[in-house]
Structure formats: C-alpha cells, structure tokens
Amino acid sequence: MKKAYLGIDIGSISTKGVIIDSDNNILLSKYIWTEGNPIKAVKEIIEYFKNNISDDIKIVSVGTTGSARRLIGSILNASIIKNEITAHAIGTLSIYPDIKTIIEIGGQDSKIILIDNGIVTDYAMNSLCAAGTGAFLSSQAKRLGIDVNNFGSIALTSNNPTPIAARCTVFAESDLVHKAQMGYNKNDIIAGLCKSVALNYLNNVAKGKKIAEPIIFQGGVSKNIGVVKSFEDILNTKIITDKNGHLMGALGVAILSKDKPEIEFDFNINNYKYSTNSKFCGKCPNNCEVIFINKDDEIIDHWGNRCPRGEKITNKN
Amino acid sequence: MKKIGIPKALLYYYYNDLWIYFFKYLKLNVVYSNQSNKKILSDGERLAQDEACLSLKLYLGHVKDLINRCDYILVPRLYSVKKNEGVCTNFNALYDLVNNTFDNINILNYNIDLTKNENELLGFLNLGKELGFSYINSYIAYKFAKEKSLENRIRREEKQKYNLTTNNTKILVAAHPYNLYDELVGKPIIDYLEDENITIIYSDRINHKIIDSECEKISTDIHWTHSKEVMASINYYKDKVDGIIIISAFPCGPDSLANHLAIREVKNIPVLKLIMEDLNSDIGILTRLESFIDILKQKKEENYEKNN
Numbered sequence: 043m044k045k046a047y048l049g050i051d052i053g054s055i056s057t058k059g060v061i062i063d064s065d066n067n068i069l070l071s072k073y074i075w076t077e078g079n080p081i082k083a084v085k086e087i088i089e090y091f092k093n094n095i096s097d098d099i100k101i102v103s104v105g106t107t108g109s110a111r112r113l114i115g116s117i118l119n120a121s122i123i124k125n126e127i128t129a130h131a132i133g134t135l136s137i138y139p140d141i142k143t144i145i146e147i148g149g150q151d152s153k154i155i156l157i158d159n160g161i162v163t164d165y166a167m168n169s170l171c172a173a174g175t176g177a178f179l180s181s182q183a184k185r186l187g188i189d190v191n192n193f194g195s196i197a198l199t200s201n202n203p204t205p206i207a208a209r210c211t212v213f214a215e216s217d218l219v220h221k222a223q224m225g226y227n228k229n230d231i232i233a234g235l236c237k238s239v240a241l242n243y244l245n246n247v248a249k250g251k252k253i254a255e256p257i258i259f260q261g262g263v264s265k266n267i268g269v270v271k272s273f274e275d276i277l278n279t280k281i282i283t284d285k286n287g288h289l290m291g292a293l294g295v296a297i298l299s300k301d302k303p304e305i306e307f308d309f310n311i312n313n314y315k316y317s318t319n320s321k322f323c324g325k326c327p328n329n330c331e332v333i334f335i336n337k338d339d340e341i342i343d344h345w346g347n348r349c350p351r352g353e354k355i356t357n358k359n
Numbered sequence: 360m361k362k363i364g365i366p367k368a369l370l371y372y373y374y375n376d377l378w379i380y381f382f383k384y385l386k387l388n389v390v391y392s393n394q395s396n397k398k399i400l401s402d403g404e405r406l407a408q409d410e411a412c413l414s415l416k417l418y419l420g421h422v423k424d425l426i427n428r429c430d431y432i433l434v435p436r437l438y439s440v441k442k443n444e445g446v447c448t449n450f451n452a453l454y455d456l457v458n459n460t461f462d463n464i465n466i467l468n469y470n471i472d473l474t475k476n477e478n479e480l481l482g483f484l485n486l487g488k489e490l491g492f493s494y495i496n497s498y499i500a501y502k503f504a505k506e507k508s509l510e511n512r513i514r515r516e517e518k519q520k521y522n523l524t525t526n527n528t529k530i531l532v533a534a535h536p537y538n539l540y541d542e543l544v545g546k547p548i549i550d551y552l553e554d555e556n557i558t559i560i561y562s563d564r565i566n567h568k569i570i571d572s573e574c575e576k577i578s579t580d581i582h583w584t585h586s587k588e589v590m591a592s593i594n595y596y597k598d599k600v601d602g603i604i605i606i607s608a609f610p611c612g613p614d615s616l617a618n619h620l621a622i623r624e625v626k627n628i629p630v631l632k633l634i635m636e637d638l639n640s641d642i643g644i645l646t647r648l649e650s651f652i653d654i655l656k657q658k659k660e661e662n663y664e665k666n667n
Contacts, residue, residue, distance in 0.1 A: 109642065127650035161661050164629040167647055175626045250622065327398035348547075 050297025055149025133294030197268025364429030376508030
C-alpha cells in the first residue's frame with residue numbers, strides 16, 4: 043500500500059483536486075467548474091478520483107483550501123483547512139523553490155504573494171470588488187460574443203490595444219460599448235481589456251509592493267496569453283506560467299496535510315446526501331445567520347454565530 | 360434627575376473619559392447606547408445617506424438606540440480642536456446631521472472651533488450653562504475631568520509600553536478608536552488576534568507627547584488631528600512590532616491619504632490593510648487575517664532556526 047494525500051481547492055469559479063504521493067508528485071488531478079454548487083463539484087471530483095486511482099494507493103489525509111474550504115473541509119473530514127495564500131505559496135515553492143513573486147488572478151479575487159528565501163514575507167489581496175478578475179473578463183467576453191478561451195489568442199493579433207478603464211466592471215462595460223460604437227476593432231478592444239486587467243492589478247493589488255524576479259503568474263486568468271503578454275510588456279521581464287498553475291493551491295494544501303494526523307479517506311461520500319440550510323438565531327439584536335451542514339439527517343458542522351448563544355439553536359426547531 | 364444619553368460611537372471613543380468625569384462631578388446621570396449590533400447597524404444604514412461611511416452609519420444607529428431612553432443626547436460639533444488642524448467632515452457636520460435626521464430630538468451640544476477661538480474649555484462652560492450650572496462649577500468639573508482622562512490615558516500608555524517588551528509576536532493594530540473597539544468593526548479582529556496569542560499594540564495608546572514629532576518625520580503638515588495618532592503610531596512602532604494591521608471604514612477620505620502616507624515609511628514588516636464596510640463577509644476578513652498570521656509565524660520560525 044502506498045500512502046497518498048488529497049488536496050482540494052474550491053474557488054468561486056472552479057474546483058481543483060490533486061492526489062500526491064509522499065514525494066509531492068502529482069498522481070492524479072482534476073479541474074472542473076464550481077457552477078455555484080461546491081458540494082456537487084467536489085462529489086464529481088471525488089467520483090473521478092475513485093474511478094481512476096490505482097488499487098495500491100491509500101489516501102491518508104485530506105486538505106482543503108479556497109473560499110469554500112470550510113464547507114468542503116467538514117464534508118471530507120479534512121485534517122487541514124488552510125487559506126489560499128499559504129496553500130498557493132507552499133504549492134508553488136514545492137515546484138519553483140526560487141520564486142520571489144506570485145501573481146494570482148482567480149475568478150473573483152486577485153492577490154500578490156511576496157517570497158524571500160522560500161518564506162512568504164508579505165501579501166495583498168483585492169479589497170471589496172472583483173474588478174479585473176476572471177469574472178470581469180468572462181462577462182466582457184460574453185458582451186463581445188466571444189468564447190473567453192479564445193480571448194488571449196485574439197488579443198495577440200492586435201498591435202494597438204484600445205485603452206479601457208478597468209477600475210470598475212460597470213464603468214469598463216460602458217467604456218467598452220462606447221469604444222465599440224466609436225468603431226475600434228474588436229481585437230484591439232480585447233487586447234485593451236487584457237492590458238487593463240494587468241494595469242488594474244499593478245495599480246491596485248500590487249500597489250506599493252516590490253515585484254522581484256522570478257515572477258510566476260497563476261490562477262485561471264494566467265491561462266489567458268493576452269494578459270500574460272500585457273504583464274510582460276508592462277514589467278519588461280519574463281513571466282513564468284506553469285501548465286499546472288491552476289493546481290498550486292490544491293497541491294499546497296495536500297502537502298500541508300502530510301504533517302497532520304492520518305485519517306483514512308472514505309471515497310464513498312457520494313453515498314450520503316449532504317445539504318446545507320441556515321437559520322437566524324434571534325437571541326439578540328445581532329440576529330446571526332447560522333449555517334448548518336448536514337450529512338443525511340445528522341448535523342456535522344455549523345458556523346456563523348458570533349457568540350455561544352448560537353450554539354444552542356438547531357436547524358430543526 | 361435628568362438623564363444624558365451618549366451614543367457609543369465616533370467621538371465616544373476619544374472623549375468618553377472627559378465627558379463621564381465632567382457629568383459625574385456635576386452629579387448628572389448618564390446612559391449609554393448598547394454595544395454595536397446588527398440592528399443598530401441596519402437602523403443606521405436606513406437613516407444615513409448612502410455615501411456615508413460605515414462609522415457614521417453606526418453613529419446614527421446608536422443615536423436611534425438612545426431615543427426615548429434619556430432627556431438629552433450629547434452630540435458635539437468639532438471643527439478645529441488643534442491650532443492649524445482640522446477634523447473629519449463628519450465631526451463638523453454631526454450636530455446638524457443628527458438634528459435634521461431625527462424629529463423632536465433634544466440635543467445637548469458643545470462646539471469646538473479654534474479658528475473662531477472657541478476652545479474646549481469654552482465649550483464645556485457653555486455645556487454646563489445649558490444644564491443650569493454656574494461657570495465656576497463647570498470650570499472645576501472640566502478641570503477635574505481633564506485631569507482624570509489624562510491619568511487614564513497615561514495608564515493605558517504605560518501598559519502598552521510594558522507589552523512592547525515581550526518576546527511574543529506583536530502586531531500594531533492601527534485605526535481610529537471608533538473602528539478599533541467597535542463590536543462589529545475592530546472587535547472581531549482583536550478577538551481573533553488574541554485567540555492566536557498575539558500581543559496587540561494599539562495605535563491609540565501611543566505616548567501622546569510624541570504624536571506631533573513622529574508625524575513630522577512623515578510630513579510637516581498633516582491636516583486631520585485624529586489621523587495623526589494613527590500615522591504617528593505606524594511610524595513609531597514600525598521597528599518594534601512584527602506586523603501592522605490597518606483597519607479603515609469604507610469610505611474614509613482622511614484615511615485614504617493618511618494611511619497611504621504612513622505605509623510608505625514601513626519597509627521590513629508585512630502590512631495588512633482591512634477596509635470594513637457593511638457588505639463585508641466574515642470569511643473574506645478571516646482569510647486575510649489567517650494568511651497574515653501564517654506569514655508572521657513562518658518568519659518567526661525561520662528566525663528561530665537561524666539563531667539556533
């Protein structure tokens with residue numbers, strides 16, 4: 043029996059899963075859309091792993107990260123639930139030990155992680171709004187009637203990117219319509235959008251942070267070669283992208299789970315019905331909304347209450 | 360006996376000691392609004408204009424919480440409390456805002472505007488007069504309150520000085536005290552840090568005598584009196600703590616300039632900026648805090664290994 047470790051990264055847009063061996067080699071990986079249903083997405087990934095894993099491998103611990111990490115963590119009985127910054131840094135460092143800067147643009151958030159000698163020294167994340175992230179790009183692609191997967195290659199055909207204000211998605215949209223009505227070429231507009239994502243990132247998320255080389259670009263948006271090229275042009279340096287760039291968070295949290303006590307993983311989660319429901323506590327003016335995670339009829343976890351009074355309510359009464 | 364209501368928001372966090380000792384000396388009853396809670400916030404949201412900052416929304420909710428519970432509600436107007444300096448425009452407007460938002464409200468007011476030579480003492484003498492006390496009584500009460508509130512401040516400063524000597528991981532939490540200590544804004548963050556065994560250094564417990572000199576190292580004229588404390592603390596503690604967390608309410612004009620000026624002075628330690636608004640999700644804040652603590656812990660371990 044060979045020991046293996048499972049890492050799941052559940053983001054707003056996509057869900058990523060990896061299984062690694064004790065030397066951090068990726069044995070299996072899967073990338074699917076979350077589609078607003080993290081439980082269904084994770085079940086699908088677990089089903090895929092169950093059908094493809096070889097018989098001599100035993101999963102001894104599970105880690106979860108991403109915005110639904112807690113929900114999925116309690117469903118999978120994870121031994122570690124970690125934030126995506128730490129998970130991304132650990133995952134990336136396992137493959138690129140010399141990396142100094144991680145640029146990460148995902149579906150709804152973007153972050154910069156600064157690393158010195160293999161240690162994270164600082165980070166920043168977008169605040170409040172999702173301008174300039176994957177969600178922004180895909181909504182603009184829809185508006186232009188283009189598949190977001192082709193965005194990058196179309197952008198590369200432009201020699202003259204149209205300036206577009208990307209600070210706010212709503213403003214960008216009207217700017218974009220305006221530019222299209224003025225007669226700008228579609229490929230120039232698309233290239234302009236890619237450039238605006240890079241500029242928005244550097245002016246907001248990375249503001250005041252020292253971007254040292256080597257730089258790696260990750261997250262769903264890193265698959266867009268137009269944005270990669272914009273970063274390279276603006277920073278005037280080579281940017282590393284990795285074909286497994288989207289898996290770094292899952293990889294990192296799988297590595298972190300190796301240090302945790304072993305809990306043998308049960309692949310049969312699809313035999314259970316998992317559901318969530320919520321209830322307002324109502325015991326004080328805060329009126330916290332308490333979320334319950336149910337496995338069949340049993341509550342396996344709950345959160346959302348600010349104080350112990352919320353512990354006493356159940357989802358039944 | 361008439362009861363004076365004090366909203367537990369904004370100026371309360373700067374001047375409560377002064378107020379309470381003043382009223383106590385004059386043997387007046389005081390009643391406070393409740394700690395911030397979701398109901399106070401949603402009341403405030405309904406009462407405030409949509410572009411008001413989170414802290415002002417909370418303030419209006421606190422005023423509403425006091426209605427029918429007291430005879431007066433204390434709402435001062437501050438325009439300039441230090442020579443050649445100003446304060447947040449909300450503090451300028453507070454009296455008029457409350458007066459126009461609520462019908463039939465009985466406001467107890469004092470005004471501080473150094474540009475018109477109306478200083479704090481004069482404000483309190485007029486306040487006493489409105490409550491039926493002679494100038495001499497009010498003068499003694501003010502002096503008493505001033506002395507007591509300074510004593511309390513110095514006690515907090517001394518405690519902080521002691522906390523600074525520990526080898527434990529220290530984080531400066533820099534924010535206006537009305538954000539720092541509010542039950543919905545800063546308190547969950549402070550609680551989280553305490554659970555993580557972090558020693559917290561508070562921006563409002565910096566030695567009040569060095570505020571001006573520390574600010575001068577950043578810029579020779581900083582306009583907002585209440586921002587200076589935050590800026591001075593960032594500059595003074597930057598070499599004495601392991602990390603800095605800056606909490607700001609959305610949208611805050613003075614903070615967006617002042618915090619940025621101060622952050623530029625910080626070179627070697629991580630800084631986390633948290634902007635709080637009523638749409639915040641707890642999980643977003645938690646992710647940021649968790650990552651920040653991870654960074655500090657990793658650094659500490661690394662240093663420990665290097666030294667051994």
